[in-house]
Structures are given as structure tokens and as C-alpha cells.
Amino acid sequence: MAAFRAPALSGLLPDALTCTGGTPAYAGDTPPVRVHHPVRQTLPIVVSSPHSGRAYPADLLARTGLDERTLRSSEDSFVDELFAAAPDLGAPLVAATFPRVYVDANREPYELDPAMFSDPLPDYVTTRNARIAAGLGTIARVVSNAVPVYAGKLAFEDAVHRIEGYWRPYHCALTEAIEATRDRFGFCILVDAHSMPSNVHTVGADGRSQPVGDIVLGDCHGTSCSPVLTSRVERLLGHQGYRVRRNAPYAGGYVTRHYGRPDLGIHALQIEVKRGLYMDERRLERSTGLNRVAADMRRALSGLATFDPRRPLGDAD
Numbered sequence: 302m303a304a305f306r307a308p309a310l311s312g313l314l315p316d317a318l319t320c321t322g323g324t325p326a327y328a329g330d331t332p333p334v335r336v337h338h339p340v341r342q343t344l345p346i347v348v349s350s351p352h353s354g355r356a357y358p359a360d361l362l363a364r365t366g367l368d369e370r371t372l373r374s375s376e377d378s379f380v381d382e383l384f385a386a387a388p389d390l391g392a393p394l395v396a397a398t399f400p401r402v403y404v405d406a407n408r409e410p411y412e413l414d415p416a417m418f419s420d421p422l423p424d425y426v427t428t429r430n431a432r433i434a435a436g437l438g439t440i441a442r443v444v445s446n447a448v449p450v451y452a453g454k455l456a457f458e459d460a461v462h463r464i465e466g467y468w469r470p471y472h473c474a475l476t477e478a479i480e481a482t483r484d485r486f487g488f489c490i491l492v493d494a495h496s497m498p499s500n501v502h503t504v505g506a507d508g509r510s511q512p513v514g515d516i517v518l519g520d521c522h523g524t525s526c527s528p529v530l531t532s533r534v535e536r537l538l539g540h541q542g543y544r545v546r547r548n549a550p551y552a553g554g555y556v557t558r559h560y561g562r563p564d565l566g567i568h569a570l571q572i573e574v575k576r577g578l579y580m581d582e583r584r585l586e587r588s589t590g591l592n593r594v595a596a597d598m599r600r601a602l603s604g605l606a607t608f609d610p611r612r613p614l615g616d617a618d
Contacts, residue, residue: 342393348394350396352375352377352405352406354396354401355373361403380494381396382591390599404439411464419455419456436449479491487611488566488611489568491556491570497551499582516574517545517550519572522552526570527610530605541600554571578590
């Protein structure tokens with residue numbers, strides 16, 4: 302099989318994949334991605350939710366001995382619902398329907414652990430990095446608390462099926478939404494939406510472990526978007542009572558790093574929301590806080606309506 306490389310889509314995004322050649326096959330009745338379009342796009346924003354998928358393919362369930370609760374522990378549960386107001390506000394929401402434990406849309410297409418596979422991996426596959434070592438490559442080896450997903454080994458064709466049938470359609474849909482937004486407005490704000498466990502800690506300046514707060518904004522340490530955009534979102538969320546941190550411990554994953562190209566007018570910001578604010582983390586159920594957080598995310602998106610990175614101060618304030 303040839304390396305997973307293709308010319309940049311429309312010359313806009315580096316190393317972008319080819320999104321032509323028909324619709325890839327996927328298992329079951331659920332398409333791999335849903336794009337919730339506004340009636341008319343009026344905001345230069347695209348919201349991405351790559352980890353909120355809850356449709357577990359039959360081939361995954363047949364290969365794992367894990368129960369549903371354990372499998373679901375790595376989900377960014379209900380994040381798509383936190384940002385469901387985006388289309389009503391005039392911005393598309395691109396949401397994966399497949400779970401990240403099946404294939405992770407917030408990874409490069411081929412970050413694979415050779416120990417998981419029964420056959421040798423092609424040379425173009427990335428086989429060593431910190432994510433793979435942690436068991437969290439494109440095909441996860443473990444779920445939360447380092448619980449192994451599979452008792453046996455997969456074939457490389459299993460990975461190809463998941464990447465071509467799920468990962469690729471997600472990124473094709475996301476790329477299309479970003480390009481259409483940039484073409485319409487001259488720039489695009491990409492909000493990459495995620496959630497984090499409530500027990501996550503980070504190391505402070507004094508070397509001590511401390512809670513990360515309520516929300517972590519990741520802009521790849523100032524490289525994936527205008528710093529004015531990060532400051533504006535931090536201010537909007539702070540005014541709503543949230544404790545906001547930047548880049549620690551989440552500076553931005555593949556989506557933020559890959560699509561965040563301020564030089565090309567694409568400003569990508571990752572938002573991590575503490576799960577305890579809106580859900581019961583043990584039961585994986587929505588809590589009464591979900592409506593409140595969703596309303597606050599709606600206000601945060603609305604607050605970006607006047608932001609324009611082409612202006613000296615980024616917005617009209």
C-alpha cells in the first residue's frame with residue numbers, strides 16, 4: 302500500500318489528504334461524521350468535536366472483552382451537546398460519531414504501536430512517539446487507567462479500514478468546512494472542543510501538583526492562533542466564572558496543530574472543559590450542569606462574532 306501522502310487540498314493545508322474518490326465504506330448504519338450546518342453561515346467559526354462519538358462498531362465490540370462503561374471511559378462524552386448551539390448561531394459543527402477508542406481523529410493518520418499488530422507495519426507508519434508509548438496512538442491500545450482494549454493482535458488492514466472509513470471522512474468534512482469558512486470570511490476560527498477528567502492535575506511554577514481548573518485553552522503555546530483570540534476566549538469564559546488555564550496540561554492535539562495556520566488565516570484553539578461541570582463521570586450520564594455549560598459555550602461563541610485577526614487588536618472592542 303502506498304504511503305498516506307497527498308497534495309495539499311486546494312493548496313491550503315500542508316499534508317492534507319485527498320478527499321476524492323467516492324465515499325469510503327463504514328460499518329453499521331451510522332455515518333462516521335455529522336456536519337450540523339447553519340441555515341446560513343454568519344460566523345467565521347467552525348466547531349470540531351472529534352472525541353464525542355458514541356456509536357461503537359460491531360468489530361470493536363467483538364474484539365474486546367471490556368464492558369461498555371470501561372470502553373466509554375475515554376470518550377469526551379456530550380461535548381457535541383455543549384457546543385450544539387453553533388449552527389443556530391451561524392457556524393457549522395463537525396462531530397465524529399465513532400469513538401476515539403476505535404480510531405482517534407485527533408491523531409496523525411498513522412501513529413501505530415507495532416506490538417498491537419500481527420503483521421509488519423509499512424515504513425510510512427509512525428511507530429514511536431510519546432502518544433504511542435502511552436498506548437494512545439491512532440488506534441488506542443488502552444483506555445483510561447491504562448486498561449488494555451484487546452486481548453489479541455490486530456491486522457494492519459484493520460487499521461487501514463478504520464483510518465480510511467472513519468478518520469478520513471472526518472477530516473475531509475472538517476477541511477471542507479474550514480475552507481468554505483475561510484473563502485467566505487477571509488479567515489476561519491476553528492474551535493476544537495474536548496473534555497477532561499476532573500481529577501487532572503498539572504505542575505505549578507513552584508513544582509507542586511495542582512488542579513488545572515475548569516477549562517484549559519490550548520493554542521500550541523501561541524503558534525496555532527492569534528494570541529488575541531486566546532486572550533479573548535479566556536476573558537469571555539473568565540467573566541462567566543470559570544477558572545481558565547492555558548496550554549497546561551493540554552496545549553493542543555493533532556487537529557489544533559495541523560489546521561492552526563494563522564499565516565493562512567486559520568486560527569485553531571482547543572478548549573478542554575472539566576467533565577464534572579456537566580456530567581456524572583462515574584455513571585457517564587448528563588448532570589443538571591450540562592444546560593448551564595452549554596449556555597455558557599453559546600455565549601462564548603457569540604462573543605467571537607466581532608473578532609477579526611486582520612484588525613490590529615483582533616476585534617472591535
